[in-house]
Amino acid sequence: MNKLQKTIISLILAGMSWSLSVGLYIGILFPSLFFSGSFGLLILPIFIVYGMILIFLTFKIIKSIED
Numbered sequence: 001m002n003k004l005q006k007t008i009i010s011l012i013l014a015g016m017s018w019s020l021s022v023g024l025y026i027g028i029l030f031p032s033l034f035f036s037g038s039f040g041l042l043i044l045p046i047f048i049v050y051g052m053i054l055i056f057l058t059f060k061i062i063k064s065i066e067d
Contacts, residue, residue: 013058
């Protein structure tokens, strides 16, 4: 891969990570914006685990780009 492709992929992954962290921050602080009642408390950990998996996959993709 050349430098332009690496830069574009890195920018896309950085944007995904940023929007994920902002979404989690808003979801934790203001869960009533997304969910109502105890259902929101049940579904929020699913989003947190999904975010952790997404971050792990992002690091794997970056590692494969560097190789």
